[in-house]
Amino acid sequence: MNNSVETETLQDKIENLLRKHGPEPPEYEELLSLVDAMEASEVEAFREAMQPILTPDTIIGFSFTKPFGYNGDFFIIEKIYQRYVNPDEHFRRWDEFFHTFPAAIAVVNRKALARKVLAELNSKAAGKQREVLILGSGPVTEVYEYFNENPANTLRFDLLDLDNRSIAYAKNKHRNNLHCMNFQNQNVIRFNPEKQYDLIWSAGLFDYFKDKHFVFLIRRYYEFVKEGGEMIIGNFNVENPSRKIMEVLGDWFLYHRSVDELNDFARRAGIPDDKISVIQEPLGINLFLRLRK
Ligand SMILES: C[S@@+](CC[C@H](N)C(=O)[O-])C[C@H]1O[C@@H](n2cnc3c(N)ncnc32)[C@H](O)[C@@H]1O
Incomplete structure (x- = not known):
């Protein structure tokens, strides 16, 4: 050229x-x-x-x-x-x-992974109410589909998003589910949880945060995971075949991270080794740092 x-x-x-x-x-x-x-x-x-x-x-x-x-x-x-x-x-x-684009397919895949995690938590609940916190909730489509697939829901959701337009969209989409959803227009960096959660989930958010913010946030939010609960944080893998086209044509830039980097962030946040793992959607393009407690 x-x-x-x-x-x-x-x-x-x-x-x-x-x-x-x-x-x-x-x-x-x-x-x-x-x-x-x-x-x-x-x-x-x-x-x-x-x-x-x-x-x-x-x-x-x-x-x-x-x-x-x-x-x-x-x-x-x-x-x-x-x-x-x-x-x-x-x-x-x-x-x-x-x-x-593999990256677009991976995003759809991560929604399926979220539904699976939610359904498993619900099935473990044995009728007891379980608390879920979602950071950077966006359209909340994974929860919408989870509700449709699990009419016997026991999960209660707190959902944080910085953009009020996002919250308005998600509230309208979930107008029949609002009894178990609490939307809050909050910056996850400043938010102070008032309770402990069985699951803290975030996808499509930490890819925008610098390393030091990533570590700071997992350290802080881990404190609000109940004993026996978990926190799952998504991030695009460094191995992303769609990265160049997303950057060149979409002007869409992310912090891509490897499995080793995610494990390292968790250690730097003081989380014990035996509580740390990394899971992925089927293409391995969206990784998820999984921190059990
Ligand atoms: C890429 S979307 C992901 C949405 C959803 N988690 C998903 O996987 O479908 C990121 C969302 O995070 C929100 N967001 C970005 N920065 C945020 C912050 N600092 N605090 C809370 N929400 C934030 C955006 O408004 C947007 O709705």
Whole structure:
């Protein structure tokens, strides 16, 4: 891509893709390889060329333009969970392409993992009420699906989110479940829990925190895990094949972390070795630090 012939080829490819309103499945691999091989100095020109689809009309453009002011808002996460595809033919193929990204599949997978963890806690409860705290709750779709699958629910939820629009969305979605849900518009960094929890769960939040904040937060929240309870904190793995395209086209940057780094954070937070493990969704792209007590 560094000489004029190759640059022209890239330009042609982009124009061709835009003319036919996005890639078809046989073209996905080539487009992904092209982005993976891209130098930092080429990103701006590439984004400029892709401008017609880097609008909120496509999921990748929604990420790029950030209508809510930041990456990872409840709305884009819900679009990923629902595998939303814009029916407009100008954008449809781009959304279909997006949902094939391993990172997007891993996000859907993490919702299934959350439902499983909640269902297991509920089945252990034997009719006794169990307390769950969710940090950075977003659309709360995992709990919504858990409720649908577990009508005999014994879990009670405290849900924290910094964005009131996220809370308004989730409250409306859960309007029939509010008797066992307490939404709070809170920053998890400042929040002081008033009780102990059987489960503290967080996905899609700690990937935005620096290491020192990660360690600080697990140390503090671990104090609010009941004996026999657990805290489960998600983070994208350093092995994320979609990282480059999310950064280049989505302008979506995360702190990616390895299993070893997550284990190390837990040790630095003073959590005993035998209480620490790391689990993952089936693709291994979303890791979860699991801290038992
Ligand atoms: C990527 S979403 C994940 C939502 C949900 N946990 C899930 O996995 O579907 C992150 C959410 O965390 C919220 N958030 C970001 N920073 C926060 C903070 N410091 N305190 C509380 N919530 C925060 C955002 O508003 C957003 O709703």
